[in-house]
Amino acid sequence: MEKIVFLDSATIPSHICIPSPSFPHQWESFEETSSDDVLNRLKDATIAITNKVILNAELLAQLPSLKLIAIAATGYNNVDTDWCKANNLPVCNIRGYATRSVPEHVIALAFALRRNLNAYHRDIELGVWKEKNQFCFFTHPIGDITGATLGVIGSGSLGQAVAILAKAVGMNVIRVERKDVTSAREGYVSFEEALMQADILTLHCPLSDATRNLIGEKEFAKMKPTSILINTGRGGLVDETALVEALKKGEIAGAGVDVFTEEPATNSNPLLAHSGLPNLILTPHVAWGSDSSLQTLANQLTDNLNAFIKGHPNNLV
Incomplete structure (x- = not known):
């Protein structure tokens, strides 16, 4: 009988049903697991399920019974996959489950930022409408989505789905070449050109040494002062301090951020410290989390x- 341990089950809301595996098993679930408790909770496990709990080489070396690590997400940077490959420990992840939820979140942020909805809401709360004494007021520019150019960094399933939805609402979409590539592939725009062309730049690439701080001070300086940055990929893709400075100095017009370098983010994070900026919208890593996407993930x-138990493992990383 397999012993399955889910280390951070609270990452899937309780109203989402995880189907029971079809093989004999013992299921043990913990809403959250601290680093100090991981070893004890996995000591007899044959299958570990984790969303964000870190499983490093030192820890994994002490778990000889482990047969499989199942990641309850797409990203797997919390698991030492190099160690797993070297020691023949399979790791699988979830793929293609949020191709509705993430694109809708991106487009929602694009509309909100392009039309300055957050800024106008804030002005009403501050009493600006009463001060203006008119039936309406225009304290912030209002841009259309139709005809705007969207630069998509990342050509995986999410990037492609965002592009499809963006085209449906009348946007011009450009696919962005990798930063370190000098000659863009056919159908792609070079990274440097995309920075200068895009009205909205959206990030959907993995976090790696090559993409860490992909967008920073130098990149913001090349973007249009009317442009918007949206990050629903990984927090480390953007230099958060540089982003705040770019917003405050007017180097870009706005930003929508769903992911942070450390999660949960604390008030020491520069984005939270400046969350009152009218052109900054923050959401707590929920772009992926529509009910339909969560159920697809659970299934x-x-x-x-x-x-895996049948001998035909899916989605190995």
Whole structure:
């Protein structure tokens, strides 16, 4: 009988049903697990499920019973996959489950920032309408989405889905080449050109040494002062301090951020420290989290476990 331990089950809301695996098993679930408790909770486990709990080489070396790590998310930078490959420990993840939820979140942020909805809401709360004494007032520019140019960094399933939805609402979409590539592929715009062309830049690439701080001070200086940055990818893709400075100096017009360098983010994070900026919208890593996407994730998680036990593992990383 397999022993399955889910280390951070609170990352999936309680109203989402995780189907029971089809093989004999013991299921143990913890809403959250601190680094001090991981070893004890996994000591007899044959299958570990984690969303964000870190499983490093030192820890994994002490878990000889472990047969599979199932990640309840797409990103797997919390697991030492190099160690797992060297020691023949399979790791699987979830794929393609949020291709509705993330694109809708991106487009929602694009509309809100392009039309300065947050800024106008804030002005009403501050009493600006009463001061103006008119039926309406224009304290911030209002831009259209139709005809705007969207630069998509990342050509995976999410980037592609965002592009489809953006085109449906009348946006011009450009696919952005990797930063370190000198000659852009056919159908792609070079990274430098995209910085200068895009009205809205949206990030959907993995976080790695090559993409860490992909957008920083130098990149903001090349963007249009009317441009918007949206990050629903990974927090480390953007230099958060540089982003705040770019917003305050007017180097870009706005930003929508769903992911942070450390999560949960604290008040020491420069974005939270400046969360009152009218052109900054923050959400707590929920772009992926529509009910339909969460149920798809839960179903795929169980499918991955069943496939592994049957000898035909899915979604290995």
